Every structure is written in structure tokens, then in C-alpha cells.
Amino acid sequence: MALKKWLDRLTLLDLFDGLSVTGRHFFRKKVTIQYPEQKKIPSDRFRGMFRLDEERCIKCTLCAIECPINIIYIDWHNEKNPAGKSVKVLDRFDVDVKRCMFCQLCEEACPTVPKSIWLTTKTYEMAAYERNHALYLDIRKLTDWQAAPNVKPFTVVEQG
Amino acid sequence: MKLLTPTVLTYVKIVLLVAVVPAVVGFVIVLAERRFMGFMQDRLGPNRVGPKGALQGLADLVKLVTKEDVTPALAEKAVHFISPVLSVIPALTALAVIPFGPAVRLARHVSTPLYVTDVNIGLLFVLAITSIGVYGIILGGWSSNNKYSLLGGLRSAAQLVSYEVPMGLSLVSVLLMTRSLSLVEIVQRQERIHLWFVFPGLLAFFLYFVSGVAETNRNPFDLPEAESELVSGFNTEYSGVKFAFFFLGEYTAMIIISCVAVTVFFGGWLSPFPSVKALDFLKVIPPYLWFFGKAGFFVFCYIWFRSTFPRYRFDQLMALGWKWMLPIALANIVVVAGAILITPGSTRGLFALAWIYGGLFVAMFLLARLRRALARRDRLAAVPHGARESA
Numbered sequence: 001m002a003l004k005k006w007l008d009r010l011t012l013l014d015l016f017d018g019l020s021v022t023g024r025h026f027f028r029k030k031v032t033i034q035y036p037e038q039k040k041i042p043s044d045r046f047r048g049m050f051r052l053d054e055e056r057c058i059k060c061t062l063c064a065i066e067c068p069i070n071i072i073y074i075d076w077h078n079e080k081n082p083a084g085k086s087v088k089v090l091d092r093f094d095v096d097v098k099r100c101m102f103c104q105l106c107e108e109a110c111p112t113v114p115k116s117i118w119l120t121t122k123t124y125e126m127a128a129y130e131r132n133h134a135l136y137l138d139i140r141k142l143t144d145w146q147a148a149p150n151v152k153p154f155t156v157v158e159q160g
Numbered sequence: 161m162k163l164l165t166p167t168v169l170t171y172v173k174i175v176l177l178v179a180v181v182p183a184v185v186g187f188v189i190v191l192a193e194r195r196f197m198g199f200m201q202d203r204l205g206p207n208r209v210g211p212k213g214a215l216q217g218l219a220d221l222v223k224l225v226t227k228e229d230v231t232p233a234l235a236e237k238a239v240h241f242i243s244p245v246l247s248v249i250p251a252l253t254a255l256a257v258i259p260f261g262p263a264v265r266l267a268r269h270v271s272t273p274l275y276v277t278d279v280n281i282g283l284l285f286v287l288a289i290t291s292i293g294v295y296g297i298i299l300g301g302w303s304s305n306n307k308y309s310l311l312g313g314l315r316s317a318a319q320l321v322s323y324e325v326p327m328g329l330s331l332v333s334v335l336l337m338t339r340s341l342s343l344v345e346i347v348q349r350q351e352r353i354h355l356w357f358v359f360p361g362l363l364a365f366f367l368y369f370v371s372g373v374a375e376t377n378r379n380p381f382d383l384p385e386a387e388s389e390l391v392s393g394f395n396t397e398y399s400g401v402k403f404a405f406f407f408l409g410e411y412t413a414m415i416i417i418s419c420v421a422v423t424v425f426f427g428g429w430l431s432p433f434p435s436v437k438a439l440d441f442l443k444v445i446p447p448y449l450w451f452f453g454k455a456g457f458f459v460f461c462y463i464w465f466r467s468t469f470p471r472y473r474f475d476q477l478m479a480l481g482w483k484w485m486l487p488i489a490l491a492n493i494v495v496v497a498g499a500i501l502i503t504p505g506s507t508r509g510l511f512a513l514a515w516i517y518g519g520l521f522v523a524m525f526l527l528a529r530l531r532r533a534l535a536r537r538d539r540l541a542a543v544p545h546g547a548r549e550s551a
Contacts, residue, residue, distance in 0.1 A: 004531070004534075007527060007531050008531060010524065010527070011524045011525075011527050011528040011531065012528075013528050013531055013532070015469070016528065017532075018468045018469060019464060019465075019468050021468070022200040022464060022467050022468045023200075023464070025199070025200050025201070025202055026196070026199045026200050027199075028202060030198075030199070030202055030203060030204050031202050031203070032202075032203050032204040034204075
């Protein structure tokens with residue numbers, strides 16, 4: 001054992017091992033993604049910006065109930081449809097995204113198949129200069145990318 | 161042709177080699193350091209300013225120059241002002257005697273060697289002048305009136321004094337072979353005896369380069385700056401141009417250590433094995449490019465060391481300097497002197513020494529391989545038998 005240690009010291013094994021590690025990494029492929037030009041493709045379970053499908057939504061408000069910080073605001077009223085049947089119509093479906101922690105509990109609570117509210121849009125470019133308007137999504141912004149001008153919808157850009 | 165008198169040429173060379181080259185090379189080294197360290201950490205490093213980040217140094221300079229020049233209220237004003245200059249000027253002065261190349265022809269009857277002057281005590285001059293640069297660091301740390309800066313200055317004082325000794329002694333063993341202190345003469349002698357001094361002076365070179373790294377306060381011996389311990393030590397209270405001066409001083413010192421290593425050990429401007437006819441095609445590359453290439457490799461080694469080795473503790477630093485490098489350097493002098501004495505008037509002793517050191521080097525390399533193979537066997541034996549496939 002002592003001989004081994006002495007050998008290690010004499011041959012400066014640790015120093016040259018260290019140098020060879022950094023030397024190898026010098027030529028290795030770099031992990032940096034040049035952000036504005038190249039974009040990272042999030043995985044399929046990535047939680048991004050909200051989307052809502054008003055057609056599928058049954059106005060059960062389970063998502064608002066499940067939300068741990070109560071940032072989903074839903075108002076609705078009853079209306080008679082042409083067939084004379086009473087249906088719920090949304091007055092308001094707002095998500096205060098600036099406070100959202102993207103826990104996805106609302107999506108899990110949604111009883112419809114497929115989900116009416118979901119976060120797996122992969123959209124992550126949501127930087128805004130002003131949070132109270134830009135990051136406060138009403139039903140129009142929730143259903144239409146064009147209506148939410150601050151949010152850039154996810155587009156796949158080849159990663160180099 | 162009247163214009164290119166020797167006096168004018170000397171002034172031009174002073175401006176070019178002592179002022180322009182360090183500034184330009186400094187930019188290149190700063191960029192290279194940041195990019196190469198990035199590469200070694202699997203990053204890209206700065207690549208936004210200019211093509212591949214080539215103008216990063218310029219951007220850094222503009223940032224430093226436009227910064228406010230702060231002097232602490234209780235600082236020793238005059239000393240605080242003078243110490244960055246003290247660290248730059250000696251470093252630049254030492255460049256004057258470094259021979260970058262032999263005579264080059266500028267016009268039909270005008271040729272000039274690529275060094276400002278050839279002093280017959282060149283090596284001594286470099287050592288003496290670069291030692292003055294230490295005052296810049298020590299006085300800068302003291303005059304800032306800041307305990308961390310003072311600690312940095314103190315460490316620097318102890319470290320630089322300690323490592324001057326093995327550095328000087330390792331060069332002494334080479335002086336036994338060169339028989340001259342003139343840097344030009346040293347290169348010419350290597351050409352004459354067909355032997356780079358690195359081969360008989362392998363140990364001396366190793367000692368020289370390690371103490372050179374310590375002399376320039378670079379990792380793993382960067383205790384005077386020690387960013388994580390002393391909030392960058394002696395230069396904490398410096399900003400703007402003064403800080404840039406310290407920076408330039410450090411990088412010029414790196415260049416000088418590399419240049420002296422090339423000149424003394426690696427044949428200066430000579431191509432590899434200039435006496436071997438088969439390697440004559442290497443002489444297509446001009447001598448000064450050989451010089452810059454070799455020096456560049458050592459600067460790269462500086463960067464490599466920086467991104468590899470963790471910092472020494474202060475007592476370890478002192479122990480390494482006094483208990484290991486000093487005795488080895490002394491023993492090396494005895495060995496080299498013996499090799500020269502047993503074959504008076506010929507270089508056979510040096511060649512024998514070169515073979516012995518080369519053999520030892522190869523033996524150590526093989527030992528290291530053996531040791532690594534043994535370690536690998538132990539590691540594999542420690543893995544349970546079933547898990548070996550996945551491991």
C-alpha cells in the first residue's frame with residue numbers, strides 16, 4: 001500500500017489524470033444551446049403556457065377548486081339552447097399566470113377526455129415587461145395564440 | 161533607405177515588441193483563456209462580440225477604461241497610484257531582451273534581428289526585472305488599506321520569494337550547459353551542439369515551469385488573488401485602468417515565463433531537431449513563428465492548469481516550494497555539473513544525461529500506466545460479479 005502511494009506521488013499520477021480529463025473535455029461536444037438562434041426542444045411532459053378548449057369545457061369549476069392558490073376565476077350562467085335544453089355558458093375564464101407555479105393540478109382535475117385545460121404546450125417564452133396585463137389570461141387569450149401577443153407559441157427549431 | 165538606420169530600427173522594435181505585441185497578445189490570451197476554459201467545461205465561452213468572439217478583448221478594454229477610477233479614502237494615495245505601473249513596466253521591460261527570432265531582411269541591405277537588444281546578462285536581467293514586478297503586487301495590497309488586500313499582498317510576498325529560489329536554481333543547472341547568460345547565445349549554442357536543453361534539463365524545465373506558474377500568481381498557485389478566499393486579494397480596491405494595468409502585468413509575466421522557457425529549454429526560434437536532414441522541410445516555417453508557436457503552447461498550458469488544478473493551501477504551497485522543489489533543484493545541479501565534469505570539453509556528458517532523463521521519463525510513464533491498470537483491476541474486482549456487464 002505504501003509502495004503504491006509512493007509510486008503515485010513519484011509519477012504525479014493525480015496531476016496527469018486531472019490534465020487528461022480536462023484535455024478530453026476540451027474536444028467534447030459542447031452542451032451550450034445558442035438561445036435566440038437555437039431553441040431547446042422541451043420533453044413531452046414539459047409544462048408550458050396554458051391552453052383552454054371552450055367547446056370541451058363542461059364548466060364544472062373543478063380546476064378552480066383544485067388550484068392551490070386560487071388563481072383560476074370562472075363565472076357562468078344558464079342559457080336555453082335552440083333545442084330548448086339548458087346549457088352552461090362561460091362569462092369568464094381567467095387564469096392569473098403571473099402567480100401560477102405550473103403544478104398542473106388543474107389539468108389533472110379536469111374530468112373531460114381529452115382535457116379541456118392543459119399546460120403541455122411546450123411554450124416557454126413568456127417574458128413580459130408588465131405582468132398584470134401581459135400575464136393575466138382571459139378566455140380570449142387562453143384559446144388563441146394571436147390574442148396573447150406576449151407569448152410566443154412553441155415552434156420547433158433544429159438544434160445544432 | 162536612409163530612413164532605416166539602426167537607431168530608427170531600434171525605436172521601431174521597442175514600440176513593436178515591447179508595447180504593441182504584449183497588448184495584442186494580451187487580448188488574444190484573454191480571449192483564448194475564456195474560450196478554452198469554456199471548452200474544458202463543456203461550454204462555448206464568449207462568442208458574441210465579433211466573429212467567434214474575436215473582439216471580446218476590445219469590449220473588455222472599453223468597459224475597463226470607461227469605469228470610474230476609485231481610490232479608497234484611507235488609501236496611501238501615491239503608492240496606490242504607482243503600484244499598477246510597478247507591476248506592468250518591469251514585465252514589459254523584460255520583453256526587450258527576449259530573442260523572438262534571428263535577423264530578418266527588411267530591404268536589400270537592411271536586416272535586423274527580432275529582439276531589441278542582446279544583453280550579455282540577458283537571463284539575469286529577466287530574473288532581476290521581473291522580481292521588481294512583485295513590488296507592484298505587495299505595495300498594491302498594502303496601500304489599499306483593506307485587510308483582504310493586505311493578506312493577498314503578504315501571501316504574494318512569501319510565495320514569490322520562496323519560488324524565486326527553485327526557479328533560479330533550475331536555471332543555474334541550465335547555465336552550466338549554456339556557459340552564457342545571453343539569451344541569443346543560449347539559442348545559438350543549442351543550435352551548435354544539436355541539442356535542446358530540455359532533454360538534459362528535463363527536471364530543470366519541470367521545476368522552472370512550476371515555479372514560473374507560482375511566480376505569475378496563476379492557478380493552482382493563485383493564493384494572492386484567491387477570488388473565493390480574499391475577494392481577489394491585492395487588486396480588490398482597484399478599478400478601471402489601474403485594474404487593467406495589473407491584468408496586463410500578469411499576462412505579460414505569463415508571456416515572459418513562456419518565452420524564457422522556450423528560449424532556454426526549447427531552442428528559441430529553432431525548428432525541432434535542426435541538425436536532422438529529414439526534418440529540413442520544417443524550416444519552411446519562419447523562425448519567429450516557431451518561437452510564437454512554442455510560447456503559445458506554454459501559455460495554453462497555463463490555461464490548462466487553471467481549469468484543472470484546485471488551489472493549494474498556503475502551508476502546502478510553502479512545503480512544496482521548500483521541501484520538494486528546492487532539494488530536487490539542488491540535486492539536479494549536482495547531477496548536471498557531474499555530467500559536464502566527467503566529459504570535459506565535449507557535450508557527450510549532456511547527451512548521456514539526456515538519455516538518462518529520457519529513460520527515467522519513459523519509465524515513469526510506464527509506471528503510471530501500470531499503476532492505472534492496477535487501479536482499474538481493483539475497481540473492477542470491487543464490483544459484484546453480476547453487475548459487471550452494466551458497469
